[in-house]
Amino acid sequence: MLIVKKFGGTSVADKERILHVAGICAEEYHKGNDIVVVLSAMGKQTDVLLTQAEEINPNAPKREIDMLLTTGEQVSVALMAMALESMGVPAISFHAFQAGIYTTRAYGNARIERIDTARMEEALAQRKIVIVAGFQGISEEGDYTTLGRGGSDTTAVALAAVLKADVCEIYTDVDGVYTADPRLVPTAVKLKEITYDEMLELATLGAGVLHNRSVELAKRFGVEIIVKSSFQDIEGTRVCDWTGRKDVTGVLERGMISITQSLESTTMEEMLVSGVTADKNTARIQLKGIKETTKEMYKIFLKLSEQHIGADSVLMSPGSDNTTDISFTVPRDRLKETADTLKKYSEESTQTVEIGIEDNIAKVSAVGAGMMSNPSIAVSMFEALYEAGITIEMIYASELRITVLVNEEDTLKAIRAIHGRLIEKQLR
Template sequence: MSIIVQKFGGTSVGSPSHIKRMASRVMEEKNRGNAVVVVVSAMGDTTDTLAKLASEITSQPKQREMDMLLSTGEQVTIALLAMALQERGAESISFTGGQAGIHTDSVHGNAKIKTIDGEPILRELDAGKIVVVAGFQGITEEGYISTLGRGGSDTTAAALAAQLEAERCDIYTDVDGVYTSDPRYIKKAAKISSLTYDDMLNLAAGGAGVLHPRSVKHAKKYGIPMVVRSSLTKERGTFINHSSQRSDRYPVIGIVFQGERTSITLSGLEGGSKVQSAIRAALETRNIECDFFKNHPESELTLLVQHNDVKESVELLSEGFKFPRFTTQGNLAKVAVIGSNIRTHPVIQGKAAKVLNAEHIEFKLIEDLPGSVTAAVPQHDMHLAAGLLHTAFGLDVPEMRKVVAVQ
């Protein structure tokens, strides 16, 4: 009997009728003779609603209490989905992250999974039950509830699939696969039939919201195939594993973007690249992701972080490093050209710069990565820049769509 892990996002379980529909999807997999573990997010906008409630109580809530609050959203969903499955005649049981054996570090609000004890889930699967697990959460060594931050339910699903040696991890979402860009804003974006783990990791790290990078890393490490598919249709999705059907004639895979970024410029630094490495390590202790800009004098260093991480980042940097002053600039976004071995195609960076300059879009290049060319642009230019680059790199022409779209 194969184990299949299914993950349903917030829009997929956003109402009782949606939950009933997803229960039918789960039953289809169960009726194929598979053991099924389901990971779910909170219903619809529940997490935002809970965060707003906290803001009406205090402007500076403790992260431990926020985790206690936000984790209740997933607990509502797991109970309702388990009931929906039981209504269809299936034996089902719901687990919080802690009950499912998911142990994390103690970075509340953005925890990382340290270990998983798969025994509680395997015991229920052996009894013939469908196990429904709360995504986005775990338990710390101290026994406190923790949350995994952005994309936490994806990470939960992939990590469980790895621990349970699942045959596959299916990610159900409101789009029917991974596209060359976000189809909600880039209308000529095309669906990609298959991707390697590395290609998907580059897309996710650059800003493709359909999967979180942590989830892809788990899947790659343990060789668990992932499928991104629609919760609303039966169309084939995007298959992710070690190989890809994508043509090597096109080094660019997609254009991705992320908003709500702020730059922090540190002046009067000494130590060059050593300081940069130390800064990155300091931020990683709080699971804060950052990018560094290119072309600054050694005495000046600029990094880009999510807007919500600015306060904590500045506090960490002020405690651990000596610099006379810092400045911040908000309302920025990242736009990235993603591809395979971008460094072997230096013309791509030049072409991206030329396209943005032609439309008078201000930008600053971020340090090179093997799979991307990334620029910071004003937030209000984010979608315009992404659309221009999507066209410039041939991703919305018929020939390219035939290469990357599902056949």
């Protein structure tokens, strides 16, 4: 059996944690399994490196930022190999070049294009634990790149796909995927299973458990993911396709209480909301007075795409004088780049477009299958927000989610109100 195990920064934050993780991997190895380990940088090392870069040059080239950040993972994989060797377990560490992880040249947000598995397969054949630096790759030109924050998850899933691993285990500081962040909503419920689509929505909309691109890859290549804790040896959450579910019994657990249900049961039909999440890393862009809407939208989103800026929750509405207004959200940490890009568009455009920016907002979403076909969910969600005294700035809905924009200071109140109405009420 081939298992890919990924451990985040908190799991390898210091000597004790590294030795603990090494023990987990050694135990699995002694069961006769082949093991590939993917590691993030130790603790907050990535943040430390970014601070150092800011102190030296606030406008440092992205290439050099990536060159710097990739050192964090190289430290953790080398130390992990040393820890395993001290336990009598043969191990070898690889950084991106040695692991053959080739990416696009988009520094800071590169995408994996191909992986040359030859060296890893050779090491596995020699019964060594292979330890790979997550979060990083190399471009075809030979430069280091990074995959974006949380990218080690994507490294792990990509390796599981190309190596045809039996499972990809993502170890974090929580013991699974919850219906909301349990640090914000103490009554949040741990899910035993969740679909790729639902997990992708949660990850994209602010849930920090998995990198959204890792879920995209898992769905595309059918990689089974299990999210579990590196601090406690308890059952985690399985991320899968509905058609691949082994069992739909006990999909939800809350303390010692379990809900037993089948696909045919009324309870299962009603349990449509898998989670509530919030994303404060959000800014709203409003473009007013657009003529020749289709042509201009093409130009605007082409400009954003060229800078690898993804827009979400795109809405159109009639403006004045036969024009169109467009509203969309972007990550707040990409706001400066977005504003610069739109300014360039405006300078090149033959028409005058008013650009408005809001950065004091948050995106709060309810995620689940069949949202649009069950209008009562939206009604209940809006009622909960109304009763909590929260003003909705914008609404976006799809088959898998209902998203509202609220004032940033109302984020916690909104999460708890929606979770209480859409999830807790159904469990009573």
